[in-house]
Amino acid sequence: DSGVTQTPKHLITATGQRVTLRCSPRSGDLSVYWYQQSLDQGLQFLIQYYNGEERAKGNILERFSAQQFPDLHSELNLSSLELGDSALYFCASSVVARANYGYTFGSGTRLTVV
């Protein structure tokens, strides 16, 4: 157990729907990162939050949004889902905002859009 908790582990939903993925960072970590990984593809950085504030944005679609709450857990909202959104979504956390301290990844949420 890495200490980063992601729920749910699996999610199957229909096109056009909206889902929310949840991440609880490791105790003491202030920074949360969201990544998307499609089948046999590399990690695509979506967005980073640090202590409740958006810190960096990657290739995140306008249909996707995220936030980090005062208790530091984070949610990634995916709306108007398309077949191509099917992927593994990873959350990672770190103590500080700077990535050179490394990340700890959660076990991921596998999203299947049918």
Place this chain on the structure above:
Amino acid sequence: GQNIDQPTEMTATEGAIVQINCTYQTSGFNGLFWYQQHAGEAPTFLSYNVLDGLEEKGRFSSFLSRSKGYSYLLLKELQMKDSASYLCAVTGSNYQLIWGAGTKLIIKP
């Protein structure tokens, strides 16, 4: 632009040694990571290099040359469980991680 290159796939034999190369071009450099990722699982940390040279950790070693924009991960005494993807990632000047696409390592008996 910023770019990280790794071979897409490599094959090696159980008990042998394999070297996975990573070359990078980034605006600024604040460290290089290697992660291991088994299929369908989360990436796990293997090594971190910020200074030139070799870092050894058990069967795994990682090397960095900042002047050449080059790193490699060396895996010795390969075991079947080492079959996985190996991801190279560089921390750029803005302290964000830039990820390579990963190298899928196949171990054959």
